[in-house]
Amino acid sequence: MIDFIYKLKWYFSEHKMKYLLIVVLAVISNFMEVIPPQLIGRTIDLINTGDMTIGTMWLIFLLFIAVIISTYLLLYSWFYMLFGSAYDIESILRMRLMQKFLTLSPSFYERNKTGDLMAKATNDMRSINRAMGFGLITLLDASTFLLTIILVMAFTINLELTFYALLPLPLLIIIEVYLGRMISKRHTESQKSFGVMNDAALEVVEGVRLTRSYVQEEAEAASFKGKTKDYLDRFMKVEKLDALFQPLTIFVVSLSFIIAFGYGAVLVNEGEMTVGEVVTFNIYLNMLIWPMFAMGMLFNIMQRGNASLNRVEEVLQTEDDVVDTGDSIVESSEIDFEHVSFSYPASSRQNLDGVTIHLKAGDTLGIVGKTGSGKTTLIRQLLKMYPAGTGSLIIDGINITRLNKKELRQRIGYVSQENILFSRTVKDNILFGNPGASDDELDRAIEVSALDSDLALMQKGLQTMVGEKGVALSGGQKQRISIARSLIKDPEILIFDDALSAVDAKTEQQIIDNIKRERKEKTTIIVTHRLSAVRHADVIVVLEDGRIAETGSHDELVKSDGWYRRQNQYYETGGEEND
Numbered sequence: 001m002i003d004f005i006y007k008l009k010w011y012f013s014e015h016k017m018k019y020l021l022i023v024v025l026a027v028i029s030n031f032m033e034v035i036p037p038q039l040i041g042r043t044i045d046l047i048n049t050g051d052m053t054i055g056t057m058w059l060i061f062l063l064f065i066a067v068i069i070s071t072y073l074l075l076y077s078w079f080y081m082l083f084g085s086a087y088d089i090e091s092i093l094r095m096r097l098m099q100k101f102l103t104l105s106p107s108f109y110e111r112n113k114t115g116d117l118m119a120k121a122t123n124d125m126r127s128i129n130r131a132m133g134f135g136l137i138t139l140l141d142a143s144t145f146l147l148t149i150i151l152v153m154a155f156t157i158n159l160e161l162t163f164y165a166l167l168p169l170p171l172l173i174i175i176e177v178y179l180g181r182m183i184s185k186r187h188t189e190s191q192k193s194f195g196v197m198n199d200a201a202l203e204v205v206e207g208v209r210l211t212r213s214y215v216q217e218e219a220e221a222a223s224f225k226g227k228t229k230d231y232l233d234r235f236m237k238v239e240k241l242d243a244l245f246q247p248l249t250i251f252v253v254s255l256s257f258i259i260a261f262g263y264g265a266v267l268v269n270e271g272e273m274t275v276g277e278v279v280t281f282n283i284y285l286n287m288l289i290w291p292m293f294a295m296g297m298l299f300n301i302m303q304r305g306n307a308s309l310n311r312v313e314e315v316l317q318t319e320d321d322v323v324d325t326g327d328s329i330v331e332s333s334e335i336d337f338e339h340v341s342f343s344y345p346a347s348s349r350q351n352l353d354g355v356t357i358h359l360k361a362g363d364t365l366g367i368v369g370k371t372g373s374g375k376t377t378l379i380r381q382l383l384k385m386y387p388a389g390t391g392s393l394i395i396d397g398i399n400i401t402r403l404n405k406k407e408l409r410q411r412i413g414y415v416s417q418e419n420i421l422f423s424r425t426v427k428d429n430i431l432f433g434n435p436g437a438s439d440d441e442l443d444r445a446i447e448v449s450a451l452d453s454d455l456a457l458m459q460k461g462l463q464t465m466v467g468e469k470g471v472a473l474s475g476g477q478k479q480r481i482s483i484a485r486s487l488i489k490d491p492e493i494l495i496f497d498d499a500l501s502a503v504d505a506k507t508e509q510q511i512i513d514n515i516k517r518e519r520k521e522k523t524t525i526i527v528t529h530r531l532s533a534v535r536h537a538d539v540i541v542v543l544e545d546g547r548i549a550e551t552g553s554h555d556e557l558v559k560s561d562g563w564y565r566r567q568n569q570y571y572e573t574g575g576e577e578n579d
């Protein structure tokens, strides 16, 4: 519990005046709450002794009403402030988490499952909210209320009776602390399992077409059922302990009642207490049930909140493995790969091995090779997606390790193999590459990417809504929207990573001719499986197991005896190229 509060001390210190006011209001409201039982006891004693007058009765009645109304207003004010802060911190943490998600490199997403990350942004945030809202209310209310009642019982009624009646309470505290710890452990496990189930739910929805086409619905449902069952089992383990809290509290407080009634009756007999005092005492005991139960809940809620906060902090404290040291700007687009070697953090072998390529501004580089030969890996080094390997990658004379990755990426237009589109209009998806682009720039990007004929067929043209991840569009259309999105940036360096695979040969040629015309001064890199897409390139490299196996222009490569020539022959004789 202290851990949880300590970790969020930055928030409390930012809002210290507010929390001070909350504490003051909580203490006052708790004092107000112990007044009515005193009034009841006094009334009983006044009636017993025959001293009750109409005037006193009215006075007690009005006092009662005044106390109830002011307690209500006080409770309302500080509850409102505390719950408001809980939502405030939930949204601050969620925003920080989202900002972190946006900065972390691909290796972070390889280590963490999407479902679990979503669980952190949703379920864990709810647990933190509960600890900050309900948890803190309970902490303040229950602790001050408990203390006030015990003090009032001891010093305004009978110290000895209070001592005996409260004897069973330490037992409850020990059990509650123990249960709280067990719950926290089980809660972390159930949250993990929730993450796994979340991930499975995502895959089921994303892969629904594939599942249907392979008639795997039953197998998928069975596998999902397994994950749901696992979550249910772990959740039930938490609930099993959770459900123990209230009965335990009632049981222990009932022991106190028995003591209070028994020993209270003896004290009344001995003339040390009045009947009114015993009644007041028992009302106070009854009022102890809530704070005692709440204290138990408090441990539980705070432990859960703390476990969730740990999970969120784990992401917030993740350091990006791609270090940003420099702030230099790429002005033109000369690129030199000098003996670049690289191995993925999760890989046991070299994924790039001594790659050397020199590109002048305005050059077009074609990268070809078997699948898995390292083409995308080379591009990822250029985009600073992974930590730099050995050798040097120099852009305009500056080593990439000294370049600021945000500025570097601003100068690169990248069309990846996956064409991810947002659930927005076609126009918004294109403008994502350059939100401030003019209508002329938009038209040019559409023309160069050969998207105009498709737009003419769409009922709402540029205003057509793209379904979730662009499901309403064909693969080729999605690719061309992605190409238009990169072209509208008019980047110094344009990279196509197998970005022409879903367009027909005629459209491919049209796009390549357009790009050649429009980007004479700028560098273009085309990764492809189709040799036709790089035939025009100034330099073509053939990769094999991360190494450059061949390099040259198309004319040079078809003359040498290698993979490129064999692929080209295969292609020209009408066979399937590749591998």
Ligand SMILES: Nc1ncnc2c1ncn2[C@@H]1O[C@H](COP(=O)(O)OP(=O)(O)OP(=O)(O)O)[C@@H](O)[C@H]1O
Residues within 6 Å of the ligand: 110, 344, 345, 346, 347, 351, 369, 370, 371, 372, 373, 374, 375, 376, 377, 378
């Ligand atoms: N994130 C990763 N972690 C570990 N190994 C990886 C990772 N990504 C790719 N690899 C491995 O690196 C090698 C090169 O992969 P890369 O994606 O660069 O190949 P590619 O030539 O682009 O293939 P394709 O033509 O199929 O797209 C492969 O052996 C692949 O298994």
